[in-house]
Amino acid sequence: MEEIIQVRDLFYILATSSLADEEPRVLKHDETFGLFDRHGDIRPLGFEDHGIYHEGTRFLSRFVLRVGGKSPLLLNSGLRDDNDFLLVHLTNPDYTFDSSVVKQGNIYIRRSIFLLNGSYHERLQMTNFGDSAINFPLNLQFDADYRDIFEVRGTRRAARGTRLAAEFGDREVALRYQGLDGVERRTRLNFSTEPRERGDNTALFVVALDPQQEVSITISAYCEYQTTPPLAIDYPRAFQQFRDENQSLHIDETVIQTSNEGFNTWLNRSRADLYMMLTRTDYGLYPFAGIPWFNTFFGRDGIITAFETLWTNPEIARGVLRYLSAFQAQAVLPEQDAEPGKILHEMRKGEMAALKEIPFGRYYGTIDATPLFVILAGSYFEQTGDREFMETLWPHIERALSWMDIFGDRDRDGFIEYARHSARGLVNQGWKDSEDSIFHTDGALAPASIALCEVQGYVHAAKLHACRIAQALGKRKTSVALRRQAEQLQEKFLKDFWCPETGMYALALDGEKRPCRVQSSNAGQCLFSGIATREHALSITRVLMGEAFFSGWGIRTIATHEARYNPMSYHNGSVWPHDNALIAYGMSRYGHKDAAVKILTGLFDASGFMGLRRLPELFCGFSRFKGEGPTLYPVACDPQAWAAGSVFLLLQACMGLSFQLNEKKVYFNNPVLPSFLREVHIRNLKAGNSRLDVSLLMHNGDVGVNVRRKEGDIEIVVTK
16 A cells, blocks of 8 residues: 655655665756666666656656566666766676576676766677677566656645557657646657567567677667657767767866865766756756756756856856846746746746646745845856846846845835745745744744845845946946945844844744744855844854854754754754855855864765765754764755855855956955865866966965966955
8 A cells, every 4th residue: 555644845755765775876968867776777666766857757767677587786886977977887697598507797788878868878788708608688677657756756646647558660669648738758769679579668689699799789768749859869879969068068167176085076076966967058057956856947046056156167157147037027926926027936847837736837936036146147247247248137137126125025124025925835935945944932933924034135135236237337326226225224134133142143034023033054144145244243153163053064954952953854953065155155254264164174074975975955964973974864856956066165265265357356365275175276267258277275274375377367366
């Protein structure tokens, strides 16, 4: 009998297995991703989330290789360093075929797997290392359940579409499904060698190998719709296109190398994960949020990832800004929580989105993406000096500012707050969007409308960034007005949010304007935005670096003494790398570099216990003990874009790196490095049209900055 778990949160992710059970192998290319076991198989039992997904639908739910009717023996498997290929090394078990006994270890099997948007490609290479000829049956078992990603993560549907009869060609099998949205989805499997036998869910090959002989079979699976032309790219052409596209991503990139190989591994894994999450759009590159649950466009996640990596790759920020401006809300649509000028929260494809069984086809239920959009635009302008792009973006910035003033501030009290319009939308619409994440000290949930502390900081920073853009574009009156608005907001915020008894800003003001006097990491992000006073910043830093918050691996989302603290929860006591990176960046701007270094060190140490040194979306907030690693959160996205981006922002915080292209200057403000990093070498650092090679070297506790190459009219300024 299927177990049914009832929870209050409509979009709760059902945990049927843990990341700790078996580390999955993950591939992604644009809007297609795959989760595999260590054999390279997709097995439904015990690994319910595994499969090949395209545009929110699972097109392949089973894909299992058998040799002699048995599972091959695993020798080794893993991703290449750039996350482009899954390579699996196998050998045969003992088996009997045609009255011949074949001992294990005679046949070597290499699986090379990659994805190209909408298609799966595999080359099976088989070599006979025995001393006699071998015949063996190679069987592929496959199926497609066409479940929407929300079904896979636990949402139950009242009805589903219809499985249609499979179709067959000489070397093809097409699985088919007619959705309730009227769309026929197909999974077309193509084999380079015609199978001896085939059925709706199986293909049998008989492979004959002389000693030392090698043969290959290529297999492709295409995720298709009846209304669109079939994909017609075979393995060799797919392979070439795949390599060309991957190489193009790395043209003119900034390269970072340090004296610590473990840190280099973390950097390179994060870089590879980031590039894997990038998706090509008509507007440029966009980082999808995370695999498996959030492999789509998210406004907040895309913006924060772009900000974290802005100094290493400003083209990501440009793509994010262009995409989000193209989909900026134009009208009041309550079912989408949309209002004119508002920036997208998320956009989904798939059957359930098309039928509006979920509200996320195009959904705007986020309070913070709109001010963050303006912050990213201003930060991009500071680093690139791209005035022409700012001129095209300015109307969208104006609409975002208008939304903050008109729709964001519902009761005209000077703060922006949220309350959902759609009954099926998100209850909480900040980055902590669990239903139980905003509460009072007694644990009672805060009623809407809710004004989050960090969001007021975002608005303050957004208006200052817009002020500087307006000034550069010759809009003096607008610039003056925006600065005045930012100052007024800061004055009111400091008065209404500061809680002397906690030494922090209130988590939020609820619908009755009562402060939620909860000690939370949200207050730390007020340092990132710059709305905090220096006195308050010092107090917040001390609290966050104390035992109630700092686990030894990073800063928890709330303090351990709070009513809803649970180190295994999603938002009430866990550790999020991106949250820590934003907080460390804020601490750095207020001069608290030692705290930023401590956060970087904790997360670096945590990465050493993670598979591939990949930091997941979050991990549990249990305290650090000698000889033990951090505890994994069961259903965290892994990889996840803003977790991958965290190391770059953490390093930037420690270096004190900032850009002012209007002054033609790059600043290193009081650079510091952790004790395990004696050297940091940066090649091809981009500042507008200028290029720099820079080295940071630690000597006797002091960090010096050496410019090894400079192209263009730019000045390096080091302050101590």
